Amino acid sequence: MFSALLPMFLFAVVSAREAKEGEVPYQASIRTENGHICSGAILDKKWILTSARCLMRIRRREVPYVVVGTNDVTAPGTSFPVETIHKHPNYISYKHDIALVKVNGTIKFNDKIQPVQLPERNTKPEVTMLYSGWKGPSDSYRTNKLLMRNVTSIPSAECQKQLGPHLERDQICTLDNDAYRKGQDFFDDKGGPIVEGSKLAAIASVPRRKNVASVHIRVYEVLPWITVTRDPDTIVH
Template sequence: MRSLGVIVLCSVLWLTAAHPKQDDSGRIVGGTEAAPGSAPYQVSLQGLFSHMCGGTIIDRQWVLTAAHCAILPPKLVQVLAGTNDLRSGGKRYGVERFFVHSRFNKPPFHNDIALVKLKTPLEFGEFVQAVEYSERQLPVNATVRATGWGKVSTSGSVPRMLQTINLRYVPYEECKRLLEDNPAVDLGHICTLTKEGEGVCNGDSGGPLVYEGKVVGVANFAVPCAQGFPDGFASVSYYHDWIRTTLANNS
């Protein structure tokens, strides 16, 4: 049985052991451009004004993201909110501190979730809004929505405009089977899969997976990219208590 390689999806950090198909259309694979204001909770985490990862606004001063996105000192990272266009509009906010799950990468790829505390509160409006984080598990075959500025391959470029795609939730046991019992997957993950040619890729990391108006997942990893295998997201319901406790103890 062959071993499937997975990549974490940050633009500046990736691990790969596969040979992805090359496609330079420059977006979430198989997605479309998101309408202005359709994902006001989506932000871009940026280092030196360059997109690294996505994130989700869950409070005026808090953003949910992936732990592997918190690789630079906070003083070198800014959060861009309020725009779908990486080159125009929105406002940048400084980062006060990253709160990374204490069990991140123990074992590898597990507990890949973090919170970002901003130096100043976000200015809410039509294009900047918080989204609730879900406590409930997803129903089988639920249609979920992913957004991000991710590439279509590890060698592609980051798109200028935010992309969106609808994906299908894949239950844990089915995900494990499809990924050939890859140890990257555990009960703390949500998996999605529609078909080959649709999914997330580098640069989508940390971004939201949304179901019925609530964030249910945080983009973590993929078999690069959209090759007909499930993508992995940190399960927000699984980490709900960690999120709630971290916010309560540090606000």
């Protein structure tokens, strides 16, 4: 019914700004009773894709849940208890920093809640993408509203010059676009979706400030794991 909405995910943002309600309908907030932990991307009616490292922030006695359908990180939105968490089997610190969260319940789609499309190829260098998320406790110019800003993919060789030679196959590096006003535009929201056109290109892993390369996880490179985790009976060739 709502598949016709998907082309509306095509963005052209020249500076960071607050997202309008329903403008990033695939955005999810993973929370505990102590507030927002990290962002995620809605894949379907049961599954959220996010950062494995971010989920490590959840303390033993905290109960995580997923909120969708709101741009305000303090608003209740539509919430679902977390049924299971599946970290990538090769996750170690910053490597393979990706996880799937299965909700207890069924996410119903509408004009403010939609799944994002999975990619059909890897993102090339020099591509402008949209990164969305919320500001965290360490960010300046705090706001409860969902923010969005452009980032540009850079060649792996350029990233390695900044960060060293050890770049995994499933990692992609980006730089913030030059138009941003430093701290006012910056947000460090791990697990946040990074979209190329209407496709989920990456999940935010290590966002960094302007002129320093950020490192994220390429969704295309982990598609076989995503497929098998969501449906263990699937045969991946």
